Amino acid sequence: MAGVAVSTTINGDTVEFLCQADETLLDVLRDRLGLTGAKEGCGTGDCGACSVILDDRLVCSCLVLGAETEGRRVETIEGMAHGDRLHPLQQKFLEHAALQCGICTPGFLIAAKDLLAKNPDPTEEEIRFGLAGNLCRCTGYDKIVRAVQDAAIVMKGA
Numbered sequence: 001m002a003g004v005a006v007s008t009t010i011n012g013d014t015v016e017f018l019c020q021a022d023e024t025l026l027d028v029l030r031d032r033l034g035l036t037g038a039k040e041g042c043g044t045g046d047c048g049a050c051s052v053i054l055d056d057r058l059v060c061s062c063l064v065l066g067a068e069t070e071g072r073r074v075e076t077i078e079g080m081a082h083g084d085r086l087h088p089l090q091q092k093f094l095e096h097a098a099l100q101c102g103i104c105t106p107g108f109l110i111a112a113k114d115l116l117a118k119n120p121d122p123t124e125e126e127i128r129f130g131l132a133g134n135l136c137r138c139t140g141y142d143k144i145v146r147a148v149q150d151a152a153i154v155m156k157g158a
Helices: 025-032 088-095 105-118 124-130 142-157
Strands: 004-010 013-019 051-054 057-060 073-075
Touching: 013 025, 025 051, 051 105, 057 105, 088 105, 088 142, 105 124, 105 142, 124 142
Parallel strands: 004 073
Antiparallel strands: 004 013, 051 057, 051 073
16 A cells, blocks of 8 residues: 655654555654654543644644644654753653653643643643643642643743
8 A cells, every 4th residue: 555645844844754544643753753752542532642733733643644744733742842951841840740650741741832832821720621631640630730830930931
């Protein structure tokens, strides 16, 4: 079966790849492009572990076909840090111990980044609502919410 040629932008870089017409963006990122930050937690869009930003919209990459990214912009967890300098959200997740096993962490970070891009001064309720599509079985959610609150303060001051 012939592949679909796709040209897209991932984390600011133009990327070209071949994929099958029915191949998910999650599989393309992990298996074809070596971007393994997004995780497959459920494969049905229910857990948020595979979250990416597609054209400024938070999506579950397990529900998007790789071929659908033609000419679009994709942001993954690999694009958050700048060299050795962590994004403020990443730094605050570490400081607040807002991660344990790490399966859900990339999805939470991407979702939080999307939330703060749209609402730089969210209330606790808005943070909880903005992260509601992401599930964590290890940390509980309070440390994650506190990390996002703290990062929002830092990012407003930057």
